[in-house]
Amino acid sequence: MAIDCDDVPTNVSYSSEIPWGSGCISRDGFQLDTLWKYTQSIQAACPSDERLYLQDEQVAGPQRASLTQAACEVIAGKGWTYYPTSDIWNRLTMWKFPLLQLVASFPRPPLSFTIESLVILHLLGDPIDTIKNLLFKLTTCEQLAQFWESECKAILEPSTRGREGEDFYLEDRDWKALTMVTDAYSEWHEADAATDILHGALSSLKHAPDVQDKITEAARITARALAADRSTKLLPIIVAETLFIGAIAVALGKSASGAKKASSSDTVFINVEAHSTAFSALYFWILPAVFLGALIGVSQTENAIPRILKRFQVDLDRLLVLDQHKPLDPTLDGIRLALPRKIESLNQCLTKDDARTYHGGVYSWQPSKWQPKKTAVPTRTLGASSEPASSLQISAALLQMMKRCRTHNVLPYAALIIATLTGVIISSLVPPAGFTDCRRITETLMGITWVISALSDVALIHVFPLTADNARWLFWSTFIKDLLVTVATVIGGIVVTVFGVFNRCSCYTNWGRTGLALPQRADLAELLEYRLDNVYPAILFVSIGIELLLIPLFICLRYRYAFRVFIQRDDRTSNAPWLWKLHRRGKALRLSLPRLNTLHFFPRPTLHRSMTSGERGMSGGSTELQRLTLAQTSSAEEADPQDRQGRPTVSLPEIPIHTSSWGVDLAAGSGIDNFVPQEPRRRDT
Numbered sequence: 136m137a138i139d140c141d142d143v144p145t146n147v148s149y150s151s152e153i154p155w156g157s158g159c160i161s162r163d164g165f166q167l168d169t170l171w172k173y174t175q176s177i178q179a180a181c182p183s184d185e186r187l188y189l190q191d192e193q194v195a196g197p198q199r200a201s202l203t204q205a206a207c208e209v210i211a212g213k214g215w216t217y218y219p220t221s222d223i224w225n226r227l228t229m230w231k232f233p234l235l236q237l238v239a240s241f242p243r244p245p246l247s248f249t250i251e252s253l254v255i256l257h258l259l260g261d262p263i264d265t266i267k268n269l270l271f272k273l274t275t276c277e278q279l280a281q282f283w284e285s286e287c288k289a290i291l292e293p294s295t296r297g298r299e300g301e302d303f304y305l306e307d308r309d310w311k312a313l314t315m316v317t318d319a320y321s322e323w324h325e326a327d328a329a330t331d332i333l334h335g336a337l338s339s340l341k342h343a344p345d346v347q348d349k350i351t352e353a354a355r356i357t358a359r360a361l362a363a364d365r366s367t368k369l370l371p372i373i374v375a376e377t378l379f380i381g382a383i384a385v386a387l388g389k390s391a392s393g394a395k396k397a398s399s400s401d402t403v404f405i406n407v408e409a410h411s412t413a414f415s416a417l418y419f420w421i422l423p424a425v426f427l428g429a430l431i432g433v434s435q436t437e438n439a440i441p442r443i444l445k446r447f448q449v450d451l452d453r454l455l456v457l458d459q460h461k462p463l464d465p466t467l468d469g470i471r472l473a474l475p476r477k478i479e480s481l482n483q484c485l486t487k488d489d490a491r492t493y494h495g496g497v498y499s500w501q502p503s504k505w506q507p508k509k510t511a512v513p514t515r516t517l518g519a520s521s522e523p524a525s526s527l528q529i530s531a532a533l534l535q536m537m538k539r540c541r542t543h544n545v546l547p548y549a550a551l552i553i554a555t556l557t558g559v560i561i562s563s564l565v566p567p568a569g570f571t572d573c574r575r576i577t578e579t580l581m582g583i584t585w586v587i588s589a590l591s592d593v594a595l596i597h598v599f600p601l602t603a604d605n606a607r608w609l610f611w612s613t614f615i616k617d618l619l620v621t622v623a624t625v626i627g628g629i630v631v632t633v634f635g636v637f638n639r640c641s642c643y644t645n646w647g648r649t650g651l652a653l654p655q656r657a658d659l660a661e662l663l664e665y666r667l668d669n670v671y672p673a674i675l676f677v678s679i680g681i682e683l684l685l686i687p688l689f690i691c692l693r694y695r696y697a698f699r700v701f702i703q704r705d706d707r708t709s710n711a712p713w714l715w716k717l718h719r720r721g722k723a724l725r726l727s728l729p730r731l732n733t734l735h736f737f738p739r740p741t742l743h744r745s746m747t748s749g750e751r752g753m754s755g756g757s758t759e760l761q762r763l764t765l766a767q768t769s770s771a772e773e774a775d776p777q778d779r780q781g782r783p784t785v786s787l788p789e790i791p792i793h794t795s796s797w798g799v800d801l802a803a804g805s806g807i808d809n810f811v812p813q814e815p816r817r818r819d820t
Contacts, residue, residue: 140173140210149180160209164216165638167404171655173210174200188650198657201650207640215639222407226633229389230415233382237421240375242428244497245437246488253614257500259625260617262420263589265499266547269427272498273694276318279326280696283310283317290338291347307699309351312358314700316447319361319440323484324494324503332481336474339467346455346471353450357443362703364439365432372429376422380679383415387675391667405663406565406654409671410574410637413561414629416675417581419554422682423546427690431498431701441485448482451475493606502609505596547589550686555582557678561671566652566659567645573637581628588620 140159149155155176163169177184178200186206190199202210217223241258243251258265287310313333320329333350340346390408434440452475484490494503558578563570570579595616599609643652654660691698 140169143176151181151183153180154184154186155180156210158209161211164214165207165211165640166216167653167655170202170207170211170651171653174202174651174653177202190650195650201653201656203650204640204644204647207644207651211640213640215636218407218633218635218638223633223635226408226411229382229386230411231629231633233379234415234418234421237375237379237425240372240429241421241425242431242433244433245435246492246496247437249614250492250497253610253617254497254499256614256617256621258421258424260585260620261588261592262424262585263547263551264592266420266424266427266550267544267589268499268501268504269424269431270546270690270694271501271504272321272431272495273427273690273697275321275326275495276314276697276700277694279317279321279330280310280314280700282330283313284696286310286334286337287313290334290341291344291351308355311700311703312351312354314696315358315361315703316354316444318700319444320481320484322440322494322496323487323490325481325484328481329478332474332477336470336477339470343467343471346467349454350451350474353447353454356450357447358703360443360446361440364435364443365701372425376425376683379422380683383412383675383679384672387412387667387672391664404654405660405667406652409565409663409667410562411633412671412675413558413565413574413578414632416557416561416678417554417578417628419557419678419682420550422679423550423686423690426683426687428499430690430698433498441482444485445482448475448478451478489603489606493601493610500613502592502596502601502613505593505601546686546689548586550682551582551585553678553681555579557674561674564666564670566662567643567649569645569648571648572645573642574632577628577632577637581624584620584624588616591616 137158137160139162140156141162143156143159147153156173159173161169161173174187175197177186178195178197182194182196182200186202186209187195188201188203189195190201195201218226238255238258241255243254245251284307291309317326317329317333320326333354337347337350340350386408390405455471455475495501555578559570559575559582562572562574562578565574569575592613595609595612599605599612601609640651641647644650645652652659654663
C-alpha cells in the first residue's frame with residue numbers, strides 16, 4: 136500500500152538509488168502548495184530524478200524544477216480536486232457576482248414571468264441574436280424617424296428658421312412624436328399601417344394647416360405619454376457597468392498585491408486568478424447588450440402602451456371632431472372625421488397578446504424579422520394570414536436583411552468574437568502557454584456554442600414558421616434551446632470551473648507537453664507578476680474600451696435618429712443633455728470652418744413648423760403641456776380604462792367621404808386591409 140508523501144521518512148539519505156517518496160501519494164489530491172513541496176524534496180534528493188521534467192534537455196535547478204505529468208498523476212491522481220472553500224467564495228465575489236449584477240440590470244418587458252425568463256435566458260444563451268434583435272429594433276425606429284423627418288418638412292406647414300435660444304425643440308418635435316407613435320405600433324407589427332394612415336391624412340390635409348396641427352398635437356400628447364412610460368434611464372446601467380469594470384480592476388490589483396507579498400501563498404495563485412479574469416472576459420459582450428437594452432428601454436406595465444394608443448384615438452376624436460373647425464371642402468372634412476375611425480380600427484390589434492409577443496413586443500427576441508415583408512400591403516399581424524412563409528421565402532428575407540442591414544449581422548458577431556478572443560488570449564499567456572490547454576479549449580467551445588445557438592434560430596424558424604399554430608412551438612423551442620446553452624456555458628463553463636474542474640495534472644502540463652507549471656517556480660512567478668501588472672490589464676481594458684465605448688459610440692452615430700427618439704422624456708428635456716451640447720458645438724464649429732460644412736454630427740432639420748396663434752400667445756408656459764396636464768386628468772381619464780377608450784358619445788356628422796386624395800378606402804374601415812397604392816413614394820431616406 137502506498138504511503139502518504141507527508142509520511143515519507145526524513146531520517147533517510149536519499150539519492151538516485153534511493154529516490155525520495157517513490158510511489159507515495161498525496162491524500163489532499165492536486166494542491167499547488169503541497170505539490171511544490173514534494174517537487175522540492177524530489178529535486179533536493181536527486182536533481183536527475185526521472186520524475187522531474189527536463190527543461191531544454193537539461194536538469195533544472197531547485198527554483199525551476201517541475202514534475203512530469205506521469206509523476207504528478209501518481210502523486211495527486213488523474214482526477215480534479217476542489218479548490219479551498221474560501222478561494223471559491225473569493226473568486227465568486229470578485230469575478231462572477233458583478234457579472235450577475237449586469238445580467239439583472241438588463242431591461243425586460245413586463246409581459247409575463249415566462250417572457251421575462253426567456254429574455255434572461257436568451258441573453259445568456261444566445262447573445263448574438265439578442266444584440267441582433269435590439270439592433271433590429273433600432274433600425275426599425277431609425278427608418279421611421281428618417282421617413283417622418285423628411286416628410287414633415289414636405290407636408291407640414293413650412294416656417295422660417297428658429298432663432299438661437301428660441302425653443303429649438305420645436306423643429307423636431309413633430310417628426311419625433313410621429314416616430315414614437317408609429318414605432319409603438321411596431322410591437323404588434325403594425326408600424327407600416329399606422330404610418331400609412333397618418334401620412335395619408337397629413338398629406339391630404341396639406342392645405343389645412345390648422346387640422347394638421349390638431350393631428351400633430353394629438354401625436355405629441357401621445358408621444359409624451361409613451362416617453363414617460365418607457366424606462367430609458369441610462370444612469371443605473373452606467374453605474375452597474377462602472378461597478379463591473381471597477382470590480383475587475385480591484386480584483387486585478389488585489390491579486391497582484393497578494394502575489395507580490397507571497398508568491399507561494401496558499402490562497403493567492405497568480406495563474407488561477409489570471410484564468411478567472413479570462414473566463415470573466417468571455418462575457419464582455421454583455422456591456423453593449425445592456426447598453427442597447429437601456430437605450431431602447433421597456434414599458435412600465437403590460438397595459439400601458441395599449442392604453443396610451445387607445446387614448447390617441449380618443450384625443451383625435453376630441454381634437455378633430457368635438458372641437459369647432461371652420462368648414463372645409465367635403466373631401467378634407469371627410470378625411471378629418473375619418474382619421475379617428477381609422478386609428479380606432481387599427482387599435483383592434485392591441486388586444487392580440489400573441490401578436491405582441493411574437494411580432495416585436497419582446498425587443499431582444501423578434502422571430503418576425505425572418506418573415507418576408509410585403510411591398511404593396513402592410514405586413515399583417517399574427518393570425519391575420521393563414522399562409523406560412525416558406526423556407527425559400529425565409530432564406531430570401533435573410534439574404535435581403537444581410538444586404539440591407541449589415542450592422543445587424545456584423546456587430547453582434549464582432550462583440551462576441553472580441554470577448555472570446557480576450558479570454559482565450561489571456562489564458563494562452565498563462566503558463567503552460569499555448570492554445571491547446573484545457574482552459575483555452577473550454578473558452579473556445581463556449582464561443583462556438585454561442586455561435587451555434589445563433590445559427591440554430593434560422594433552423595427553428597424553418598421548422599416552425601411563424602404562424603398562429605406554430606408560434607408557441609417556436610417560443611418553447613427557443614426557450615429550451617436557450618436554457619440548455621445557458622446551463623452549458625454559465626453553469627458548465629463558469630460555475631463548475633470555479634470549483635476546480637481544471638485543478639488537475641493534465642491542465643498544468645498541457646497534456647504532458649511540458650512540466651508541471653506551478654506558480655511557485657521562480658521563472659513563472661516573475662513572468663506572471665509582470666503580465667498581471669502590465670499585459671493582462673492592457674488586454675482587458677482595450678477589450679472593455681471597444682465593447683463599452685467604441686461599439687456604443689458607433690451605435691449612437693449609426694442610429695442617431697432612433698437615439699434621439701428613445702431618449703425623449705415627457706418634460707421636454709432629454710435623457711442625454713450632453714447630446715444637444717455636442718450638436719450645438721459641432722454646428723458652431725461647422726459655421727466657423729467652411730471646410731467642415733460637409734460633416735453632419737446628429738443633423739437636425741433646418742425648418743420647423745410655425746407656432747399657432749395659441750402657442751404664440753402663451754407667455755411663460757406651453758399650450759401642449761397644459762393640454763396634457765389638464766386633459767389627461769379629466770373625468771374620462773379617471774374612469775375605467777375600458778370605458779374611457781371608447782369613442783365620444785356624440786353623434787358624428789355624416790359627411791360624404793371622398794377617397795381620391797387619400798389613397799385609402801375610408802368607408803371600409805381599417806387602413807390595414809384596404810390600402811390602395813398610389814404613386815410610389817420613398818419610405819427609407
